[in-house]
């Protein structure tokens with residue numbers, strides 16, 4: 001069975017004073033069957049990782065190299081040394097803001113594996129691609145290009161995030177999510193011996209009010225949550241919905 005994962009991506013939000021939010025989550029969610037992962041800004045990775053409790057720590061990006069002359073970047077090795085267990089790679093905001101390609105994302109994923117981190121590999125179509133009817137084709141290209149051949153389920157999570165649903169309040173229908181997740185599952189099962197075990201997350205305007213119905217969709221093993229992960233009062237109902245799914 002794929003692991004259930006509730007991952008929060010704080011993006012470029014939060015300072016040390018916001019880590020108290022995590023303590024509230026720890027108190028509320030001792031369920032060992034759900035992995036709760038918070039990906040704060042790099043400035044908070046070490047502090048979060050040192051906090052006691054079941055919340056795991058993730059980075060939001062890593063460089064493909066272990067070290068070197070790459071001003072402003074951090075490596076997967078550094079994240080692991082700081083106490084992280086996961087790292088997001090290929091988020092659509094990285095693909096857009098930094099021109100990241102599928103090949104680069106595959107390299108970053110390999111770097112994550114080498115450092116002992118779980119890579120949360122993000123894919124998703126734009127609104128134009130959705131409206132043009134090319135969603136599954138676009139996702140196929142991203143899946144083929146972003147996931148290394150060396151991937152296996154214990155160290156790879158796939159997050160499907162329609163770009164048009166991120167931070168917009170717009171959410172695909174459960175039928176649309178079901179179509180995509182079944183497609184991803186079949187594709188992974190066709191490529192990897194343990195393809196049925198990869199955790200598949202949905203991301204894009206997940207809230208406490210819609211989480212339960214999203215988690216009922218087959219092959220949805222959790223969520224990658226942005227805005228609603230910043231406050232325990234917003235994130236906690238999402239984690240609860242996953243615990244009850």
Ligand SMILES: O=C[C@H](O)COP(=O)(O)O
Pocket residue numbers: 009091161165166167168203204205206224225226227228
């Ligand atoms: O990484 C998280 C996603 O981009 C979703 O963000 P959102 O929940 O604010 O729509």
